[in-house]
Amino acid sequence: MTKACKLAAGNWKMNGLRADLDEAHALVSGLGQVSCGVLLCPPATLISAMAEAVAGSAVMVGGQDCAARVSGAHTGDISAQMLADSGARYVILGHSERRADHGESSALVAQKARAAHQAGLVAIICLGETEAERDGGQTLAVVLEQLAGSVPEGATSANTVIAYEPVWAIGTGRTPTLAQIAEVHDALRANLPDAAISLLYGGSVKPANAAEIFAIDNVDGALVGGASLKASDFSAIIAALDVT
Ligand code: PEP
Numbered sequence: 007m008t009k010a011c012k013l014a015a016g017n018w019k020m021n022g023l024r025a026d027l028d029e030a031h032a033l034v035s036g037l038g039q040v041s042c043g044v045l046l047c048p049p050a051t052l053i054s055a056m057a058e059a060v061a062g063s064a065v066m067v068g069g070q071d072c073a074a075r076v077s078g079a080h081t082g083d084i085s086a087q088m089l090a091d092s093g094a095r096y097v098i099l100g101h102s103e104r105r106a107d108h109g110e111s112s113a114l115v116a117q118k119a120r121a122a123h124q125a126g127l128v129a130i131i132c133l134g135e136t137e138a139e140r141d142g143g144q145t146l147a148v149v150l151e152q153l154a155g156s157v158p159e160g161a162t163s164a165n166t167v168i169a170y171e172p173v174w175a176i177g178t179g180r181t182p183t184l185a186q187i188a189e190v191h192d193a194l195r196a197n198l199p200d201a202a203i204s205l206l207y208g209g210s211v212k213p214a215n216a217a218e219i220f221a222i223d224n225v226d227g228a229l230v231g232g233a234s235l236k237a238s239d240f241s242a243i244i245a246a247l248d249v250t
Contacts, residue, residue, distance in 0.1 A: 013227040018048045033065060053089065066096065068096030123161075128167060129167070134171040163202035176210070187219065191225055204226040207222075210232075
């Protein structure tokens with residue numbers, strides 16, 4: 007069986023101005039030889055400039071969302087092809103903040119993933135339960151339903167990554183136990199359309215907890231929010247992944 011690729015992905019969310027590209031420069035200059043993938047997903051306004059800033063390095067650039075449609079009269083939307091044209095190779099889709107703030111359903115996420123694939127982008131599809139769902143014992147049912155509904159036909163390890171991000175762990179400093187992460191990742195692996203699709207964990211990953219999370223079977227890397235904004239923190243997470 008082909009092994010899943012390791013990936014450290016940073017999600018800058020709605021943070022970052024041109025001056026913050028200094029962090030991307032610092033990441034590049036501190037990065038030695040790495041065998042894992044390294045990705046930064048800045049706001050759309052910085053994709054092109056960041057792609058230039060990291061050109062020639064191992065750092066790749068991605069978007070944080072794309073439209074389901076290819077082009078046309080959709081004011082304010084950005085197509086997958088536009089992201090690719092700006093230098094993006096990946097796009098995060100179905101992040102819980104978009105599911106919550108913009109009412110994105112799994113069916114819409116699947117349409118967006120299809121658009122991403124058509125534009126040659128790798129779709130990072132996010133899934134995760136709320137705290138109430140975890141407390142209600144629904145975690146596996148929720149994430150497996152999101153997986154089935156959000157991953158389009160034709161998804162393979164070459165065009166798709168899955169990120170398990172418990173909603174209650176994002177930006178809170180709280181994380182599931184290692185056993186809870188393992189339980190969800192094992193269930194996801196068993197239900198992937200292609201077993202070699204990379205499975206990232208996301209939710210308050212920091213330099214201090216990265217190594218123990220990466221040691222879990224079926225965790226192939228992380229989707230990192232807050233700790234990806236500082237090159238020093240993100241570099242430490244990348245280093246923890248690169249030795250596992
Ligand atoms: C995220 O934005 O996907 C995320 C996991 O954020 P944080 O690492 O800050 O919890």
